[in-house]
Amino acid sequence: MTFAVIKTGGKQYKVAANDVLKIEKLDAEAGTIVTFDQVLMVGDTVGAPLVEGALVAAELLETRKQKTVIILKKNRRHNYRRRNGHRQLLSTVRITEILTGGAKPTIKAAGVATKTDAVTEAKPAKAKAEAKTAETKTAAPKAAAPKAKAEPKAEAATEAKAAAPKKAAKPAADFNDDIKLIGGVGPALEKKLNAAGVTSLTQIAAWKKADIAKFDEELDLRGRAERDEWVAQAKDLVAGKPPRAKVDQEAVADKAEDKTK
Structure with missing residues (x-):
């Protein structure tokens, strides 16, 4: 079984076809093919430091944060404690091919086809939903039309109440105005x-x-x-x-x- 040693994210990994591993975050979208050109070894061939014409292709499955790692610092008898958490971003990839002699990747990502199919299937459903919402919008004004006639009366009554001045208390006849x-x-x-x-x-x-x-x-x-x-x-x-x-x-x-x- 052919294997290779690649370098990415400052670390070295021994990989073979169909291997799934987590590496440092890659700037690519999930479901795309990524390539690693820093190949240090392929089978019995050792690079100096890289193997010429060697390439490792992989499919990027996902990129997500890992579990929280707690960093705790403490100094005894100094009342010093610092507690922090860190969640590292790692990309999960599946090795598809190990290529030599300048060959290019031939295997396409399986996730790309499934994504396009999901998009095409979702479009008719969205169209139906939009048609239903349009029907409800057109039907709503007809039902609400009779109620609109009664609204001005209610508004006029509330405005009249608000505009009516409050009756001031009548002063007593014998109060001392001092x-x-x-x-x-x-x-x-x-x-x-x-x-x-x-x-x-x-x-x-x-x-x-x-x-x-x-x-x-x-x-x-x-x-x-x-x-x-x-x-x-x-x-x-x-x-x-x-x-x-x-x-x-x-x-x-x-x-x-x-x-x-």
Whole structure:
């Protein structure tokens, strides 16, 4: 049986016809014929360093990553540990011919014919699938046409609801319109607010986020309006509820009475 010794990927391999071996990754597609021209030995003929006119042909079966190899480094008493993994890419080939005298490969790869057959068989199936999808697309608009008439009404109703303004709470008839009743607002802040045109609780109750940000920047409130919930306090005061400061004081007094009892 004729054998040969080839060199590829920096390694030497002893091969014979129909041998399957794994070698370093080859830049070729699976199912093609690859050749190795670095032949060091054929049978009893030893090269110097290569055998002239010798060639080994093989079919590339696949190229895939191998199992993970763990690389662990450790130094005792130094708290040093490094753990890494590596997956080497290897190509699997089957030796088809060992040629000498400058001969060229004559055996074609078996995988090429099977691939072309698979492609030709898959084309009719794809054509049928595309035809079915086209039929469903054409049929879908007809079924959906009656529903399209009812959509504008629903959209108009939702838009009308969204556009309808929310009814503001009616202010109590006897509420005290004094902005100093808001917790955290004293005479100094009252002057600043009056200078900015804010003189009523109803104005503060109508504030939105943009208004809060605007006055916070103009009057340098440093987030006090949002933090102390000025808008919520103003709404409660307009509705006739007692100031929060008074409620808090009453709660403290009640707790003190309970402790004395």
